[in-house]
Amino acid sequence: MSENHTETIKRIKAERGSSLIIMGHHYQRDQVIQHTDLRGDSLELARQVPRLSAAQHIVFCGVTFMAETAAMLCAPGQKVLLPAPEAGCVMSDMAPWVVLDTVMRRLTADDRRVIPLAYVNTSAAVKAVVARHGGAVCTSANAGVMLKWALAQGDGVLFLPDKNLGMNTADALGLPENKRAIIDVSGIDCRVDPAALRDKQLLLWPGLCVIHKRFKAEQIDEIRQRDPDAKIVVHPECPPAVVQKADASGSTSFIIKFVTEAAPGSVVYVGTEINLVERLAKQFRGTKLVRPLTPSHCANMAKTTEEVLALTLLNLDDTPPVEVPSETARDAVVSIERMLDICR
Numbered sequence: 001m002s003e004n005h006t007e008t009i010k011r012i013k014a015e016r017g018s019s020l021i022i023m024g025h026h027y028q029r030d031q032v033i034q035h036t037d038l039r040g041d042s043l044e045l046a047r048q049v050p051r052l053s054a055a056q057h058i059v060f061c062g063v064t065f066m067a068e069t070a071a072m073l074c075a076p077g078q079k080v081l082l083p084a085p086e087a088g089c090v091m092s093d094m095a096p097w098v099v100l101d102t103v104m105r106r107l108t109a110d111d112r113r114v115i116p117l118a119y120v121n122t123s124a125a126v127k128a129v130v131a132r133h134g135g136a137v138c139t140s141a142n143a144g145v146m147l148k149w150a151l152a153q154g155d156g157v158l159f160l161p162d163k164n165l166g167m168n169t170a171d172a173l174g175l176p177e178n179k180r181a182i183i184d185v186s187g188i189d190c191r192v193d194p195a196a197l198r199d200k201q202l203l204l205w206p207g208l209c210v211i212h213k214r215f216k217a218e219q220i221d222e223i224r225q226r227d228p229d230a231k232i233v234v235h236p237e238c239p240p241a242v243v244q245k246a247d248a249s250g251s252t253s254f255i256i257k258f259v260t261e262a263a264p265g266s267v268v269y270v271g272t273e274i275n276l277v278e279r280l281a282k283q284f285r286g287t288k289l290v291r292p293l294t295p296s297h298c299a300n301m302a303k304t305t306e307e308v309l310a311l312t313l314l315n316l317d318d319t320p321p322v323e324v325p326s327e328t329a330r331d332a333v334v335s336i337e338r339m340l341d342i343c344r
Helices: 005-019 042-051 064-073 097-107 124-132 143-152 163-173 218-226 239-245 250-259 274-283 306-314 326-342
Strands: 020-025 036-039 057-061 078-080 114-119 136-138 156-160 180-182 203-206 232-236 266-269 290-291
Touching: 005 020, 005 036, 005 306, 020 042, 020 250, 036 042, 042 064, 042 326, 057 064, 057 306, 064 078, 064 124, 064 326, 097 114, 097 124, 097 156, 114 124, 114 143, 124 136, 124 326, 136 143, 143 156, 143 163, 143 326, 156 163, 163 180, 163 239, 218 239, 232 239, 232 250, 250 266, 250 274, 266 274, 274 290
Parallel strands: 020 036, 020 057, 057 078, 114 136, 114 156, 156 203, 180 203, 232 266, 266 290
Antiparallel strands: none
């Protein structure tokens, strides 16, 4: 009888040993996560890549921008594979590198020093543009630290592409609302008016996460009425009105810690991608109740299935690795390393 996908993955992992590392983002489904050697949020996984010197193949169960980051941070000779190459990111697509380059040239045409700060949920090409303009990347876990850094570097900061993360981070730092502006990047030549933005310290790209956009303040109001003792934790990609009404907000790692540390018997509502919420619910079943604020599913994360992972491993030596053009990678790595140096 032929082996199933689970058996195939386990067999190949045993055969390959330490030369094969499977990494997975927290938003992957359980059938995939069970096979990962390393799991985490974007910051945790980026930090791990340079430490995997023994691995010949790094299989990244996530989306394109994550695999690109791993490919840029790995050692020469290592190969990073993305089981589902079509697994993109809607938010990342909202900030094309060509548009960003046009916007930055316009904002700095009068010698104003605007520092771009790009969420890690961006393409390698965007990260490269950011580096060329003296900027860095950030994750949801370190956005506050990185925004403080960027504000101290020049006359203003362009935060991209997630306006919600940018606004929530600015709220946490106490940056006045009248010192912020969401810029207009529509049209072939963009409609950014540098003169109208000169008094703004924080310029926000008009992008967002379609997964976290689904969470509403009204959902929290309803929970407060129905279950006033419940705790609510959300991701900072949620709209500011949601973050303001929650008990806490933070990265996926923060959310896991919040749920873990909740008192036995607690009811905790979580506002993030449903795979992580359901995993936490299973983990703490019988000790505390974990529920989704509302079910919100990432279709791109779901493109990596156990079958797709098994097929990737079966064709490990013949599957094309994730590659970033050398010039793009050279510059993009600078923006990533700036973050890693600041957030050691």
